[in-house]
Amino acid sequence: MGLFSKNREVGPVSVAGNELVCPVCGSRDFWQRETQLNTTGMTLLGLDWANVNSTNFVCDHCGYMFWFHPER
Numbered sequence: 001m002g003l004f005s006k007n008r009e010v011g012p013v014s015v016a017g018n019e020l021v022c023p024v025c026g027s028r029d030f031w032q033r034e035t036q037l038n039t040t041g042m043t044l045l046g047l048d049w050a051n052v053n054s055t056n057f058v059c060d061h062c063g064y065m066f067w068f069h070p071e072r
């Protein structure tokens with residue numbers, strides 16, 4: 001996981017007032033990354049309007065990743 005090792009802050013995350021709990025391993029330690037949604041695949045699907053960043057919270061224990069689309 002060296003690609004994202006720098007500046008990674010790991011800890012509990014709350015979304016809409018609820019603390020995230022990993023559905024796979026039950027961990028509450030997540031780190032955050034942003035993923036741009038306007039990929040080639042999205043363009044092929046006719047979703048190239050999605051020129052925005054989604055927020056990902058990745059479980060620090062098993063790697064399960066939550067995706068949150070930004071509010072529009």
Ligand SMILES: [Zn+2]
Nearest residue numbers: 022025059062
């Ligand atoms: Zn997990």
